[in-house]
Amino acid sequence: MIRGLGLTSLLRSPAAVANRQPGQLRVPAAARAAAPAVTLPSGRDLRLDLFRGLALWLIFLDHIPENVVNWFTIRNYGFSDATEIFIFISGYTAAFVYGRAMGERGFIVSAARILRRAWQIYVAHIFLFTIFMAEIAYVAATFENPLYAEEMNILGFLKEPDVTIFQALLLKFKPVNMDVLPLYIVLLLFFPPMLFLLLRQPAFALIGSAVVYVLALHYDINLPAYPNGVWYFNPFAWQLLFVFGAWCALGGAQRLEGFLRSPIVLGVAIAYLLFGLDVTLTWHFDALKFLVPNWLGQLIYPIDKTNLDVLRFAHFLALAAITVRFVPRDWPGLKWPIFQPAIRCGQHSLEIFCLGVFLAFAGQFIISEWSGGPLIQAAISLAGILFMVGTANLISWYRDVEGRSQQKRAQPVQGTLAGGEA
């Protein structure tokens, strides 16, 4: 079924697809069966930016351990949280951007771009690690309390900075809240061949990803961490969400359209979200414990974040199904000023993510130094989000300015991201 198995045709054929009319949705069956069955919608889907921006805000809020505003984040109302949204959309946009590049420029160039992106994220991660070490070293030098003699042993790694820094460079030492970027790096490292496969045999690629997920769960496969243990986000499990996002970007979403329109799917999704809400509420209110009888608890607990528990994945799918149904791509609301700050943040996700991790450190530091009450916590949360929005706007402005001056010199690059990034 694959037309032309020679390497050149395999590498080049997506170009034909990318050159089709933009916005084209239907592909004749024969063409779909032929290599690659992908129609990339034109322009940027602002929903992706909006929800990724919101996810970045939620991740920031969740990363401040003592924060009243945490109560508003979605992890308190269901199994999945902002991480799922972030990884899914990252997979989606990565496929959208690099899939186009693979079509236009071939495998080698797009693979190089993906790896360059992974390198950028690696550098960002090491930068955050440095800030983290500074904070920890400060705590170790100033904080002492016999009550916490046991807990303070966690600072033991400061006694051998050589090992710690080396392990951090290997992505094995990952302090609390610094797990998402290493996951993202590993996902991108394996993305070129996966994208290649997704462009030609999307179904096969998705099934392969699911098989890896199942094997990882069954055989407990994960990457090792330092000083011991394994990665907090198992890349072999979480890749499923990333690949699923990529699959959706490369025509999967259109294939699912009819399915998502069915009222049965909507009903099941709503019922499942309510179930998730019911279970999570019992974690916070003991009075509601009767809602999760023992047999149910034994069936569903523990809900494992490390290995992307099926319940979490399903919860994300339900959320996504409902979102896609009620927020269509051309929803006028996406142009409302109220959503622009989140959209801007979503368009510069790497910068804003890193800034969010830093601001969470800083916020936590302020709260612990000045024993911040709920008001201070709320103020810090708000200030952090405003800071993220301001930075995102600044980056957009700078890109615009630079883009304009470059356009005078060179032809505009085709297939840009309408101000965004992967």
Next chain:
Amino acid sequence: MKFIIALVAAVTLASGSAAAGTEECAVPNSLIASDHELTRVMAQVKERRQLDISVIGTGSSTLPGPDGAQFAYPARLETALQQRLPGIAVRVTAHIEPRQTTAEMVAGLKKILSEDKPSLVIWQAGTFDAMSGVEPDAFSNSLIAGVNAINAAGADVNLLDMQYSPRTASMLNVAAYADVMRWVAQEHGALLFDRLAIMRYWNEEGTFDLYAATRNHDMARRVHDCIGKALAAQIINATHLTP
């Protein structure tokens, strides 16, 4: 900053001296209430007017220094129970060893159970597992094995979770381990003493400033005394023994 600490300390001390005993670090009932009954404890008390408790745990179940143990919560629990349950012979035996994972503690359970023959085991776990990155799944399995072994030996279990330690929160994420303990307690018939939630409550209420840096042992001792009292209150609740 120092001013705030001084203020908090002054207020806590003042309220402590004004209302001696349980008032200074009262814990709302919702934080210690449970449907779970300690039936084996009830039986031992009823039959023999005796209550034997073993405490198993790591570093956070004791205090540093040669006299640390006598101010730590196991000893304070014994005192609190003796005061609240006159006429009942209360004995609390502590088996505290730092740097033990839960799996290692399970390996040592048999000896402790046969020597102490307790009707209640208070099992403090999770901190060292979180520090050494034991997988929550493995942690859960060890806990379940331990709870079953203790029950089989004829004792009730009270799982005691991590301390609330805001200063180390950015390095040590205990939430996942606390969740596991909650589930295991709920599903495998154990009581849970949610030290994490209780200490967080004290911090929020201003009972203790757990952010404060100090070399002084006073606050640590008072926290342990309060944990001992809260534990006693929880045990009395779960056994319907009227003080």
